[in-house]
Amino acid sequence: MNLFNILSVLSQPLLKDTNTVNNVAELLMKGGFIMIPIILLSFISVYIFIERFIYIRKNAVVDETLVDKIIFDIRNLKTEDALNQIRNNNTSLGRILESGLNQTGKSTKDLEGYMEATANLEISIMEKNTGYLGIIAGIAPMLGFIGTISGVIKIFYNISLADNISIGIIAGGLYQKMICSGTGLIVGVIAYSCYHYLQMMIDRYSINMQRQVNEVVKVM
Numbered sequence: 001m002n003l004f005n006i007l008s009v010l011s012q013p014l015l016k017d018t019n020t021v022n023n024v025a026e027l028l029m030k031g032g033f034i035m036i037p038i039i040l041l042s043f044i045s046v047y048i049f050i051e052r053f054i055y056i057r058k059n060a061v062v063d064e065t066l067v068d069k070i071i072f073d074i075r076n077l078k079t080e081d082a083l084n085q086i087r088n089n090n091t092s093l094g095r096i097l098e099s100g101l102n103q104t105g106k107s108t109k110d111l112e113g114y115m116e117a118t119a120n121l122e123i124s125i126m127e128k129n130t131g132y133l134g135i136i137a138g139i140a141p142m143l144g145f146i147g148t149i150s151g152v153i154k155i156f157y158n159i160s161l162a163d164n165i166s167i168g169i170i171a172g173g174l175y176q177k178m179i180c181s182g183t184g185l186i187v188g189v190i191a192y193s194c195y196h197y198l199q200m201m202i203d204r205y206s207i208n209m210q211r212q213v214n215e216v217v218k219v220m
Contacts, residue, residue, distance in 0.1 A: 001195045004026070007156065008124075009177075018106040018144060025131040029173050029220050031159055034143055034144075034146055034150065034180055035147070035149040035179070035183060036192075036203065037143055038091045038143050038144065038147075038180070038183050038184050038187055041136045041139065041140050041143075041187055041191070042140075044132070044136065045133060045136050045187065045190055045191040045194060046165045046196070047167070048129050048132055048133055048188075049133065049194040049197075049198065051129075052126070052128070052130055052198050053198065053201075055126065055150070056126050056198065056201050056202065056205070057201075058091075058094060058188065059091050059092040059122075060091075060125065060201060060202070060204075060205035060209075061093065062093055062205065062208040062209060062212055062213065063089065063091070063093070065095075065148075066085060066086075066089055066094075067097075067212045067215060067216065069085055070080075070082045070085060070086065070097065070101075070216060071216060071219050072217070073085070073216060074101075074219050074220060075219055079101060079104055080212075082101060083101050086098045086101065092122040092125075092126070092209070093207070093209050093212060093213075095118060095122060095158070096118045096119050096122060096209065096213060097115070097213065097216055099115055099116055099117075099215075100112075100115040100118075100216070100220065101220075102114075104220065108220070110218060111217060111220055112217060113215055115167045115217070119206075119209065119210075119213070123202060123206060127198075127199075127202060129183065130198050130199070133191045133192075133194050133195035133198070134191075134192075135196060136187070136188070137188050137189075137191040137192035138188070139188075140184045140185075140187035140191060141181075141185050142184070142186040142189040143180070143184050143185060144180045144181040144182070144184020144185055144188075145184065146180070147177065147179070147180020147181065147184065147216075148177045148180055148181045150177075150180075151174065151177030151178075151180065152177065167202055173195050
């Protein structure tokens with residue numbers, strides 16, 4: 001077997017994959033102009049999810065060992081040591097505890113107020129842009145239904161122009177209708193799932209964070 005034949009054999013799977021990708025792209029484009037915003041929304045959903053997932057994963061860390069060290073320092077009146085440990089821990093919990101330790105000497109109610117305000121701010125930052133996922137989850141299927149309506153309109157328009165009604169005339173509009181509806185629903189489901197997954201991450205962190213903050217407040 002010469003080199004040319006070897007390259008031909010090796011390139012066959014790649015050509016098949018390329019043809020598959022091209023066929024999928026062509027299929028999507030046959031859905032009509034309404035596919036453009038639907039596909040755009042899918043990219044936006046993926047971007048928001050990945051960006052928020054990375055941020056939350058990095059900042060929503062509850063280091064119980066760190067909290068134990070801070071409690072130990074506070075009990076031994078080493079507030080500065082506790083603050084230094086917190087500042088070296090660049091997480092949401094660290095910033096919340098720092099806001100309370102900076103107010104040492106004030107009443108417990110005031111300390112809780114400062115930390116609660118910081119906690120609310122940190123949670124709001126984590127939820128940044130996640131609302132768009134909820135919007136996309138609602139809009140994408142609606143755009144798909146708009147494509148469905150336009151497909152039905154196309155069917156009846158073609159029927160009105162045709163002398164003889166054929167299955168090809170009807171199928172042409174149904175083609176567009178099915179592609180738009182299916183793609184819109186898929187994008188909507190993905191956005192909906194991403195939104196609630198991020199919310200679950202935030203809720204889980206919020207519960208753990210409140211538990212650790214309460215432990216620190218008890219010794220302040």
